Amino acid sequence: xxxxxxxxxxxxxxxxxxxxxxxxxxxxxxxxxxxxxxxxxxxxxxxxxxxxxxxxxxxxxxxxxxxxxxxxxxxxxxxxxxxxxxxxxxxxxxxxxxxxxxxxxxxxxxxxxxxxxxxxxxxxxxxxxxxxxxxxxxxxxxxxxxxxxxxxxxxxxxxxxxxxxxxxxxxxxxxxxxxxxxxxxxxxxxxxxxxxxxxxxxxxxxxxxxxxxxxxxxxxxxxxxxxxxxxxxxxxxxxxxxxxxxxxxxxxxxxxxxxxxxxxxxxxxxxxxxxxxxxxxxxxxxxxxxxxxxxxxxxxxxxxxxxxxxxxxxxxxxxxxxxxxxxxxxxxxxxxxxxxxxxxxxxxxxxxxxxxxxxxxxxxxxxxxxxxxxxxxxxxxxxxxxxxxxxxxxxxxxxxxxxxxxxxxxxxxxxxxxxxxxxxxxxxxxxxxxxxxxxxxxxxxxxxxxxxxxxxxxxxxxxxxxxxxxxxxxxxxxxxxxxxxxxxxxxxx
RNA sequence: GCCCCGUUGGUGCAGCGGCCUAGCACGUCGGCCUUUCAAGCCGGAGAUCACGGGUUCGAAUCCCGUACGGGGUACCA
Numbered sequence: 198x199x200x201x202x203x204x205x206x207x208x209x210x211x212x213x214x215x216x217x218x219x220x221x222x223x224x225x226x227x228x229x230x231x232x233x234x235x236x237x238x239x240x241x242x243x244x245x246x247x248x249x250x251x252x253x254x255x256x257x258x259x260x261x262x263x264x265x266x267x268x269x270x271x272x273x274x275x276x277x278x279x280x281x282x283x284x285x286x287x288x289x290x291x292x293x294x295x296x297x298x299x300x301x302x303x304x305x306x307x308x309x310x311x312x313x314x315x316x317x318x319x320x321x322x323x324x325x326x327x328x329x330x331x332x333x334x335x336x337x338x339x340x341x342x343x344x345x346x347x348x349x350x351x352x353x354x355x356x357x358x359x360x361x362x363x364x365x366x367x368x369x370x371x372x373x374x375x376x377x378x379x380x381x382x383x384x385x386x387x388x389x390x391x392x393x394x395x396x397x398x399x400x401x402x403x404x405x406x407x408x409x410x411x412x413x414x415x416x417x418x419x420x421x422x423x424x425x426x427x428x429x430x431x432x433x434x435x436x437x438x439x440x441x442x443x444x445x446x447x448x449x450x451x452x453x454x455x456x457x458x459x460x461x462x463x464x465x466x467x468x469x470x471x472x473x474x475x476x477x478x479x480x481x482x483x484x485x486x487x488x489x490x491x492x493x494x495x496x497x498x499x500x501x502x503x504x505x506x507x508x509x510x511x512x513x514x515x516x517x518x519x520x521x522x523x524x525x526x527x528x529x530x531x532x533x534x535x536x537x538x539x540x541x542x543x544x545x546x547x548x549x550x551x552x553x554x555x556x557x558x559x560x561x562x563x564x565x566x567x568x569x570x571x572x573x574x575x576x577x578x579x580x581x582x583x584x585x586x587x588x589x590x591x592x593x594x595x596x597x598x599x600x601x602x603x604x605x606x607x608x609x610x611x612x613x614x615x616x617x618x619x620x621x622x623x624x625x626x627x628x629x630x631x632x633x634x635x636x637x638x639x640x641x642x643x644x645x646x647x648x649x650x651x652x653x654x655x656x657x658x659x660x661x662x663x664x665x666x667x668x669x670x671x672x673x674x675x676x677x678x679x680x681x682x683x684x685x686x687x688x689x690x
Numbered sequence: 691g692c693c694c695c696g697u698u699g700g701u702g703c704a705g706c707g708g709c710c711u712a713g714c715a716c717g718u719c720g721g722c723c724u725u726u727c728a729a730g731c732c733g734g735a736g737a738u739c740a741c742g743g744g745u746u747c748g749a750a751u752c753c754c755g756u757a758c759g760g761g762g763u764a765c766c767a
Binding site for chain 1: 691692693694695696697701702703704705713714715716717724725726727728729730759760761762763764765766767
């Protein structure tokens with residue numbers, strides 16, 4: 198447990214749609230902030246002009262909102278450290294870079310990309326590790342200024358120690374050490390005047406008084422660079438928490454191949470944010486006992502960094518589906534119906550276009566109980582409810598005929614069923630059941646035989662919600678018409 | 691190549707030196723319920739705790755090595 202409020206940030210780079218791994222990181226940030234009464238800050242790291250993607254910032258915000266991760270400072274809500282876009286915080290980075298140059302911790306470099314590429318190629322072919330060779334370490338100021346006037350690109354590099362070790366404490370992994378000899382002078386200011394990630398986030402985390410840095414494990418090996426920059430600037434390091442990566446079921450990096458990897462894809466596939474929240478919380482963390490289904494508040498209460506796993510978390514879509522089903526079943530009827538309405542109305546994947554819009558909300562509320570516990574994802578509803586909304590279904594004759602029956606006996610049974618249909622009063626499940634149970638025994642049929650034929654006749658499907666509830670919902674007229682149609686189908690084919 | 695991290699049934703997680711004849715969940719198989727499918731309930735199969743050495747009275751748990759997996763090694767984050 199952490200004593201005192203934390204300040205944590207989620208700092209995505211708007212280079213594409215937000216990935217599910219990013220949401221998990223943001224979730225852990227958020228949990229920590231809410232648990233300790235601290236602040237969760239959203240900061241946009243848009244220092245890479247080449248990879249900037251239009252719409253990515255909107256996607257990040259929309260994703261966080263859908264998952265219920267509200268930020269206390271950042272875009273749209275502002276805050277004391279405004280701006281929360283790195284592209285608008287240039288002066289912080291340039292003055293930090295100047296200080297580093299002034300103290301000799303960093304220096305300017307006018308090596309061209311071509312030279313660096315050649316250097317790298319030579320190192321690789323010679324079997325050496327790639328890295329900057331330090332050509333500009335002691336170049337006189339005038340030479341660099343001259344290059345700048347010539348329009349040559351000039352960057353700022355950290356002067357890294359040639360030997361020694363740097364080590365830091367990671368909450369998840371403990372003491373982690375690196376040999377400085379293999380860390381070459383890295384760029385902190387690019388030639389376009391933008392800082393690199395290494396400089397920018399260190400400056401901002403300090404400026405924004407971030408206490409805990411939670412990020413993916415892929416960052417652990419660049420942490421020594423961040424320590425070096427902090428030392429150069431004379432600022433204190435935050436607490437580092439490197440979260441285990443999320444891998445697919447085949448233990449490779451999560452990607453489109455594993456199904457949805459984009460944060461909002463889950464919304465579009467009919468998952469509930471509460472289910473994803475719960476599921477994602479368990480990716481790299483566990484409460485210590487066998488509890489799995491937990492609501493937001495319970496997770497906020499039980500979350501703890503020292504229970505974060507140090508081995509990768511595997512994303513199991515089957516388990517997510519199961520959990521989503523659990524959350525769907527826990528919803529109230531009207532709540533589910535209201536969630537289903539937009540899904541059913543969707544022109545793509547919703548009910549057929551022939552069903553007039555808007556879809557009747559009351560009707561959906563009546564039908565929801567019939568599919569409630571059969572649903573794992575909201576987007577399964579249109580398929581399950583379709584036959585209630587269309588005028589006619591087309592039953593397959595082979596499916597109407599049940600085991601140990603033939604066409605003739607089935608037709609005879611359906612004729613009787615159709616006949617009884619007119620006399621059922623009121624036309625409700627309970628009455629229907631007693632009428633048709635009686636019919637089955639009169640005909641010498643097993644209940645399953647009669648009901649099976651009727652089910653296919655009325656719904657057009659072999660698998661459907663309980664027959665009599667379904668019939669009551671379809672109504673007397675509809676049931677009669679559909680049974681007539683089934684008899685026809687059997688007779689003409 | 692080099693550096694860093696990891697390794698418990700098909701899968702996810704629990705286990706933090708004796709309570710482990712290794713627990714829970716997903717999946718799977720069987721049964722009950724039953725008009726189909728679900729849901730629910732009951733039960734089963736499934737792990738020499740990656741491998742090899744140590745330390746210890748005692749190791750899934752600590753140490754070393756090997757194998758395998760992952761991450762990093764940019765004027766990307």
